[in-house]
Amino acid sequence: MMVDLRINGTVRSAELEPRKTLLDALREDFLLNGTHAGCEHGVCGACTVLLDGEPVRSCLLFAVQADGYEITTIEGLAPAPGELSVIQDAFCETHGLQCGYCTPGMILAAHALLQQTVTPTREEIVEAISANICRCTGYGQIVEAVQFAADRLRIANTPRALLSPGGSK
């Protein structure tokens, strides 16, 4: 069936089997390879994308179910080719990754957190990334990356889409 999906701010169309997961559709039909298959049963978080700003498992969702949502993939975070978002840059600063396979999902989880929280505690960061498994880092430098990004976003007074008017939710 023909499906229109709004991905990273652009409406894109594809002829999709109803049983096709959002993960497979993003990779095969929209050529967005930054979303990765890890377990394909909803545990590891490598396939994380944002639907209306909330992290979801794209392996547990049929592509057709994403119709009507704003889908954000890792490709939607970099401001321009060759540039990085503050959070992406923070992961480079602290080396919050090694093999890079879980990284897009991890960064999207962090992005969702920092859209909602200006000064996350360590516990809040751990909670936000706890649904994403990383086998390389032991999470230490990932937590540091999110803390570092939060500091930089706060200092820069960066506007955030989901923040309630009063500040931190």
Add this chain to the structure above:
Amino acid sequence: MSADPASFRFVSTNRRVREDRRFVAGHGLFVADVALEGMLHVAVLPSQHPAARIVSIDASAALAMPGVHYVLTGDELAAATDPLMNGLDTPRVKRHPLAVGQTRYAGEWVAAVVADSRALAEDAAEKIDVSYQPLPFVLNAEEALKPDSPPVHPEHGSNVLLDRTFVWGEVDKHFAECPRHLSFRVTWGRSSTVPIETFGVAASWDPWREMLDVWASIQMPKYPDQIARALRIPANGVRVHQDVDVGGSYGVKRGIKQTVLVAHLARRLGRPVRLIEDRLDNMAGGDAHGPDRIFDVEVAFDDDGIVKSMKMKALDNAGAYAGRAPFQLGKPIGAIVGPYRIESVQYRAQSVTTNKAVQEAVRGFGQAPTNYAIETAIDKVAAATGLPRIEVRRRNFIRSEQFPYLIPSGSTYDSGDYHTVVDKVLAHIDLDAMEKERDRLRATGLLAGIGVAACLEPSGANSAFEPLLNEKNTTTTWMDSCRIVVDGLGCVTVTIHNTSSGQGHETLVSTVVGEVLQVDPDLIRVVRPDSLACLPSNSPVGSRMAIMLGGAAFHAAQKLKAKLTRIGAHQFGLGEDKVVYASGGVADPAGNRQLGWAELVNIAHRHYHLLPEGMEPGLETTHVMQVPTGGTLPKDGRVQMYPCHSFEFHVVLMAIDPVIGKPEIRRYVIGHDCGTVITPHIVRGMTLGGIAHGLGAALLEEFVYNDEGQLITQSFMDYLLPSAHEVPAVEIVHHCTPSPFTVFGQKGSGESGYLGAPAAISGAINDCVAPLGISFNKLPIRIAAIGDAIAKAQQPNQGQAT
């Protein structure tokens, strides 16, 4: 040795890891991102039986489905290819990518379907009708040893792949001399590294060029050679694209069976073919499980806690085929006494086949289980003598002035200062305060304890365990290499000749070359050519890349620097020793003349008439590096294993809620000495990641088979991986004892943390529960086991629980 560390410009400085940029943007190139024109997809059909004769395979219904191209069976594949390589001399233990005639474990691949999409191939696999005749099977290693156990490979005659006893030193004499002995058994459960990316491989065959192109998620030594042998094609007809990013491996991504399967299909069908394992394929049939090992240990010691001799028997459950798994009993021989002055050792290494999935190399190649057994022995000696556990370790440590230190099994340890590392860690944690905190936790009703572990990380891998365990194997080199090219515009490109699974080789190499040439590492391009354009190299295994790739890059850069110096000196009419190389230029200090990088490059590339006589034009150097030390065949069961030995010392404060049995790490400190650190970010990340992996092996992860031979932990719902909630914040205390055998004094760190964390965590749990009179002697120690044992111990008259 190079210059004094104080003069480093780039080495040991806190620089960014250059690989990170592409990964944070989602622009890595993983194997599943390789889309070839006209590519077909494979799904595999696993056996449901731990052992069964394959009576017939009817694929007609699958083949009748639109979009299904082919169904491959083991018989066809075995006729067209040679068996996969065995490490040991066990020619009758034949291994093929698909089962031939009989299946040997539940999950073994019986047939492969090729279709237009993976989903369609999976649909078709369900339509294949295989008729099986179940056979007797064996899962337990001790059962498999018995002469009347069902043979996994009847042609081999028994289930024993390896049974070798080494005696190094006067074991009997030392046991007779020592007033005290103790013995115990510990078991290391079958876990693995379980990367988040499964294994995948794509291949295409060009019959006009007679060329097989391979893209794979691979970390396999001699991979192109093994493909060529199995497919019976010339090795220069196999082109492996080594620029594929590997989504984690930590040892296990050896996918040779998957590659031979896919390569055969690509040749057979004349179309590119790809197999990306799903998680179930990977866990049940990907042949990527780790050591599954029972240790029986006996030590001889005195009242002062000095351990003089050790007898260790390690019985390993290799699974259904041999592969390289038995070698994981051999590598720990290179550090069989750990950091201790144990004078003699008897070591019996046994490897048996069973009807479980195949074992593959796992981070440390058998060292983490061995360290767990050694550290358990030291804890027990402390308990027996009533001495503190740290004190017993200090008394037995090799002293810094004793290096280089020859251990009984034939390896020389390069350097170390174990006492100082321990002192620094104890100063950092304030042991008295930690013990007070433990007592405070106990007073609140929790079970609390402290665990310690000291161990070595042998690094800079050679493959000396191969000739040691298989005399037909006479390999004495395990080289690595590097090439540097400076183009006509003066830009530097370095080529490296193996794959990466997150170790940051590009950063390592650019840092080293930049250091030697005194140019900005960020301006140096590092690339991985395909295997046909490669210099002789092995893969990033055995904690070897800082030593071997870093060493090769260092020597290639030194050669380039020497060439530039000669060119400059020749322009000044001076000898090379009369000029000075600095920051890419050459100067004549006496005559106040100098030539910069651009001028030297210009001469090399365009002015043959200005070059010294006999010099080749252009700027290119290579270096193929032999592993430092070793290089000879074993003699009398002794051999020099790896050249360098990093040291780690773990201290863990643990608390357990006695009602639920959940262990909670309250503090985790590691002292780490891997010599000179080239890239601090990378070493730190590997150490933290290794501890997390060790925590998984100690508390959570196990491939469990039920009595029917079925794998019951085959998803992440039941094979549990540590999340950010389980892994504590870890404090690292650094120390640097340079290695005398490496160019910057560096040692390896790719396995750090993992090698001691399981022992330390196990020790902490046992310290927690010691007041109840119980202990745990098998990893992983899962919450349910802790809770049950505590409950049983707290009920009066219920007997001993473990």
